[in-house]
Amino acid sequence: MPQLHGKGYKRLFSNRTILRQLLETFVREDWVKEVDFEKGEAIDKTFIDERYRTKESDLIYKLPLRDSNTYIYFILEFQSTAPRFMALRVLNYLTDFYMDYVKTHARLRALPPVFPIVLYNGDNPLRAPTTLAELVDRSDLLGPYQVTFEYFKIAENELDRETLLTASNIVSTLFLAEAHYDLSLLKTALLDIFDYESDIQAVIRRPT
DSSP states (O other): OOOOOHHHHHHHHTSHHHHHHHHHHHOOOGGGGGBOGGGOEEOOGGGSOHHHHTOSSEEEEEEEBTTSSOEEEEEEEEESSOOTTHHHHHHHHHHHHHHHHHHHSTTOOSOOOEEEEEEEOOSSOOOSOSBSGGGSTTGGGGGGGSOOOBOEEEEGGGSOHHHHHHHOSHHHHHHHHHHHSOGGGHHHHHHHHHTTOSSOHHHHSOOO
C-alpha cells in the first residue's frame, strides 16, 4: 500500500488546523484543551545536532497555553518503519533540544515541557517499546535511579475504521486512506473536507 513519506507528513502537520486535529482527536491529554493553536509556531531546527538537521521526518512545534506564560513544545516524529530502539532515539533528540534551550536562554530556572509523539504509518505492527525501561536489561536493579522516559504512540494501523470514520476530519481521513484503503482516495476526500476547514491554504499551496 502506498503511503505519504516524511516530507509529505511534515508539510501537512506544519499546518495549524491539521496539527490541531491531530492533537484534539488522538491525544487525549488535559493540556490539549488549554492550547492556543492560533499562536502556535513551527521551530527552526538549525540549532539541533548535525545528525538531526538533515532529517525530513520530524517536526518541532511551540504552542502557548491560554491564560498562562507557559509554552509546551512537542516533537513529532514520523515513522514508516519500527526500529526497536525508537524510545532511545526520541529521548536523545529531546535531550539535544533541552541542551540547546539551556544555551540560548539566559538566567533559565526551569525547562519547558516537551511532549514527544511518534506517528507511525507502516504496514507492520509497531512492536517497538514506547518506554526506555523496556530496553534496559534488569532496569529494576537501579530502583529510583533508572532513567524513565516514554513517548506517545499513534499507530495508524491500530486505529479502527469506525473510529476514524466518526472523527471525519482531515487527519482521520488521511489515516483511513493509509491504513484501510488507498492513497488514491485521498484527493477527493480531502478536497471535500477543505471546503469546511480554516487555515487550509498553507497546506495546499505550493512552496515558492
